[in-house]
Amino acid sequence: MSKRPRMEPVRVAAVGCGVVWRHHLQAVLAMEPRLLVYTSVVEPDLSRRLSALKDSGAKKAFATLEEALQADPDQELFEAVDIMVPNVGTLHEEVALIAQKANRHILLEKPISVCIASGQRILQSQGPEKVLAVAENAxxxxxxxxxxxxxxxxxxxxxxxxxxxxxxxxxxxxxxxxxxxxxxxxxxxxxxxxxxxxxxxxxxxxxxxxxxxxxxxxxxxxxxxxxxxxxxxxxxxxxxxxxxxxxxxxxxxxxxxxxxxxxxxxxxxxxxxxxxxxxxxxxxxxxxxxxxxxxxxxxxxxxxx
The missing domain is CATH 3.30.360.10 (Dihydrodipicolinate Reductase; domain 2)
Structure with a gap:
């Protein structure tokens, strides 16, 4: 009987490396088999950015998602983004729309946004060929x-x-x-x-x-x-x-x-x-x-x- 081919893990950019990030990283490192891997981290705070880079074993670190996308136009570094930025104002929407325009899969921390209209704009902007998932674990x-x-x-x-x-x-x-x-x-x-x-x-x-x-x-x-x-x-x-x-x-x-x-x-x-x-x-x-x-x-x- 032939073995099933091993699935390559999804290459992910971690966007926002605060407390939620540490829990996401803990869950990813505990996966067996490893279904995804953080290949890059995005965090404006330098201290957190360097710490996340070290803890995750990612290849590269960036201050903004725009910077990360400009460095990876062909999705060789990451094909998906894990958005863990604070959910204030329209920040979730702003970051999600940037990722959507770059045609990336998205895992978005709950709640989707701060109001129904903003959440609907995120849902409507997601292309049919890409996955948009909301991280709510309860x-x-x-x-x-x-x-x-x-x-x-x-x-x-x-x-x-x-x-x-x-x-x-x-x-x-x-x-x-x-x-x-x-x-x-x-x-x-x-x-x-x-x-x-x-x-x-x-x-x-x-x-x-x-x-x-x-x-x-x-x-x-x-x-x-x-x-x-x-x-x-x-x-x-x-x-x-x-x-x-x-x-x-x-x-x-x-x-x-x-x-x-x-x-x-x-x-x-x-x-x-x-x-x-x-x-x-x-x-x-x-x-x-x-x-x-x-x-x-x-x-x-x-x-x-």
Whole structure:
């Protein structure tokens, strides 16, 4: 029997080498077999650019995507771009359009852009012969997938409500994003109108849609947890879904200490599913033989949430 030919890895340029980049690189280096390889890095900050070049083993480093594309008109160095720049203003759209004009495959960090019109322009500009993929990993968290299966199997009966909590600390000793300066005055998250909730909340909203389907209406309030942050640093929302269930979504960037809290609590007529926080794992609670029973859903530490 002849062996299948080994697929050559996709040659990729990493665009934006901050905290998200480190998680993308970690995932790529853990691939077996290696499906893609970073052949170049693009980062305006010199220190980060040199560090990314060393850590990735890329061949070349550039300050801008335009510079990288000018140096590689025939796609010999990279055929795809992994866009991890801050999602503020129209920056995602600007960088994506540059890559699209150069006819490259695109992996774009979530959210696509800051508004529907900008996102639609990105989608409409992508050529049919090239791939445009959005990097949003919550739909693949094993705990979320297992919770969806439990709901669909009827293990907890009919869903009555879901509570979702997106939380972090802004203290640099407690959070790698804070240690990287992401929440300091002058950072893109602090200065942008979108703020903390918009940037990370998608990781909680996507699972809610997986559990409950399409949202119908939302009632919410937002506020500031950090005085220097322009956009929302916290929010409380009631989301009504077409299935008739109402979910509670809460988000907060705490200035200091905050306790370990579940990401999701799914209450049904026969039991409850709890998905734990950043350490991963979860539990299902049900009644057997007249007693409350607790059983592990899945135990998994997921790096780079």
């Amino acid at each position: 739909q693949y968290w094993r705990e979320v997938v297992e919770a969806q299966r439990l709901i669909q199997s009827g293990a907890i009966g009919d869903v009555l409500t879901v509570r979702a909590k997106f939380w972090e600390s802004a203290h640099p000793a407690l959070n790698e994003w804070a240690a990287d300066g992401s929440y300091e005055a002058g950072s893109f998250i602090a200065d942008a109108a979108e703020g903390f909730v918009f940037d990370g909340g998608l990781h909680w909203l996507r699972p809610l849609r997986m559990f409950l389907g399409k949202a119908q209406s939302v009632s919410a309030v937002a506020g500031r947890a950090l005085p220097h942050m322009r956009g929302p640093g916290m929010t409380q929302a009631l989301i009504c879904f077409e299935c008739g269930v109402t979910a509670v979504f809460e988000a907060i960037l705490a200035p200091g200490a905050i306790s370990e809290q579940p990401f999701f609590v799914i209450q049904g007529t026969k039991g409850e599913v709890v998905l734990d926080g950043f350490a991963g794992g979860g539990r299902i609670y049900c009644i057997q033989d007249g007693k409350m029973m607790e059983q592990a859903v899945v135990i998994l530490v997921v790096p780079g949430r």
